[in-house]
Amino acid sequence: MQTLWKRLTCALLAGGIALASGAALAQPATGRFTIAVIPDTQNYADFTHQRAAGFPFDARDMMTEQLQFIADHAVSRGGDIVFATAVGDVWQHPVLAIDPEHAARGFRPRPAPGGANLEKMAEGVRTVEIPASIAAYDRIDGVLPFSVVSGNHDYDGQWWEEQWPQDLTAPPGDLRRLGMIHIGGLTAWNQAFGAGTKFFKDRPWYVASHDGGADSAQVFEAGGYRFLHVGLQMAPSDASLKWAETVIHAHPGLPTLITTHDFIDKTGQRRAHPVVDLHALDPFDNDAQGVWDKLIARNPQIFMVLSGHHNGQAFRTDANRQGGAVYQLLSDYQDRNQTALDAGLAPDRAPGIGDGWMRLMTFDITGDTPTVRVRAYSTHYRQYASDQPEYAHRYKPNEQPQMTDADFVASDDFVIRLDDFRARFGPGAAAGSADR
Template sequence: MKTRRCILNGSLAMLTAFAVTVLPSAALAASYRDGDCGAFTVAMIPDTQNYVDYRNQVWSGFAFDATEQLYAQMLWISQQSRSSGGDIVFATHVGDIWQHYSEWMDPHHAARGFKGMPNIGGSEVAISPKVHTRAFEIPAAVNGFKLLMGKMPFSVVPGNHDLDALWTDPAHPPRPELKQAGVRHVGGLTGFQSAFSDRSGFFDGKPWYVGAHDGGADSAQIFTAGQCRFLHIGLQYHAPDASLAWAAEMIGRYPGLPTIVTTHDYLGRDGRRHGASNPNNSALDSLDNSPEMIWNEFLSQHDQIFLVLSGHVSGQGLGADTNRFGNTVWQIMADYQARGQTAKDAGAERAIGDGWLRLLNFRLDTDKPSIEVRTYSTHYGKFAGEIPEYGTWYKAREGHAELSDQDFLKRDEFTVPLEDFHKRFKMSGQ
């Protein structure tokens, strides 16, 4: 087992080793609430890569423009925002915004001496970089997020597909006879930063966008609901040590605020931290962290982190772990990119997404605070439980053919009890 130093037990000395952008903020909050929060919703946007995939558009010969499902989803979220009379106060995209890579290896990793070989086997995405990434897919994604501008605070984190390059490590080559693709690595943030850097029109000068690192690949937001304040931290794929140190510094700047963390690859379908990722950055780079390392070195070390959101693995996952303070950290994974009923109905067999997203409905003003999790399709205009064919359409695609339709639905419609929430977070004056 690789030995990792613990970088986050009270020391932030590492912060002097890299550039950190922290935007001006008001006085640090010692409490998260001055009164009632009211009922409110956080929109969790799963992997949208298939919507903007250049192959899934009419001009590429596909049956319809899949981008329309992305735009419909973003428009619906915008229309349900608190500022528009709805109850959504924050939106977070879990990563894999677009589909294709644009380079064989990014200059930063090349300069560090990394070597690469062609990616053999696997999907079309891995075969070669595509000019369509920056010519079409990134601009299409940007157009979608423009629908959220001015409506609510939001976060975007880079998943593995949102990095510039994907390569195979020659020291761990493919073994086709064993159906093994070899160990892959991703790197490069030029494309992501061209769309979602901290200096982009989405975030520059926004009072709720309170910090960024690595050009916006890691970011922090403050959002409010009623008289309550919350901190959100977005972390890049397999967040490096420097990202975790920066995130710890952000928590230090906003003590007492209930904190949600979004990162792309973290939880598996079984509710455990995902350990089967490929690309597996931490296996090849001592600076990067696997989901387990992120838990051990960061998430479990800060008691105000109570919720972790992720995608990456097709399907759903729900887990709960106890942090070093003895309190529960809930972890929710959702990724609907494999859903393709809309394509099937159009005579095409292709994974699209079908407009599904997660809605996290918070109820914090009661003696038993909770999050009601519901799954909604902006394409069908219905919740999962309102579609009789829901299990028939999706459970086999997402690895749960053995479940009854009712049990499969429970993976997308459930309540998370926040039993220790009031103990951890106090009102002003308490």
């Protein structure tokens, strides 16, 4: 990945594109628009990260700030953001020890390492975490099309699976010593962000859903093109993937983006977290490679995949079975804790928060070769990554310690050339017809 970021840095400079400064987004122009990517927000919503729980500030305010920023810069309000997609892990804690469906299939929870007070967690989810999440998304309700997918922390049940015990023969520091976590149940999720909620019911851009809205599809128009977005739940089943393919076939020829919680890790590999390898636990669940093989590689409309889950950032490109490029991006800043340090917490007591960082992907369809400029922006610090002198010092050691400072900054400010976009999706509509 380090070599890749060096190439991206050179491409950025060679293209004559100035590094971003300030928070202002350009006004919508023909062929230029932005998609906002909302990384894991679980640490903002966490009920233990609020003043009422003794934390020095209400972390949920940072989630609200992110959504308000998107609303303020939406096309409908004079900005250039046409769509927003959240990669999952909206809130933090479970509400059940195990969901009924998995219990009926023979799965069993074992005591969590270190213990956990499920009753307290469930109360925190119901009274703080879910209400805070809904209140944040109220900021963009009716303002622009958007998608929210579920991450492992959003499921009703999240448990250490008895059938996958701790491996105490593994060396110290090896996460296999902990065993494996399984998840299940989306009742709370679908009540908050399902197809029947106020956010999506009867919205003309919300074109399809599956499993109550855990999988969903949206359309939006920008730059002379109509786009399709498909959001998939964590480790989607074969049924979810077949549904997604049906939706794609019902919208032939549309440039298609996929968002799912777990796809690539911070090294750019399609590799599950060693403690949350759902496919290893349960053949019902597909891992990232399964999603690639069964859906993405075989459907040439899909040109981009967005994900979170793994702390850090990554980018890779692969050809699908027809030879078309598929750009895959990881965006997850949940472990960043500078705001906790700023509030006076000691380094060993400052939890990951997120520091307001999100991803802004600005498409420019005006040239012969369309491009996407990908930047990290903090709504808390009101700075892009490339504008913050301390950026690499603050975040590189925990995310990409092997990178140089320049490569690390470039990993959050780079340009993707969509070399085959026109060949795959045509010239687009007449100027200005879809910038709305």
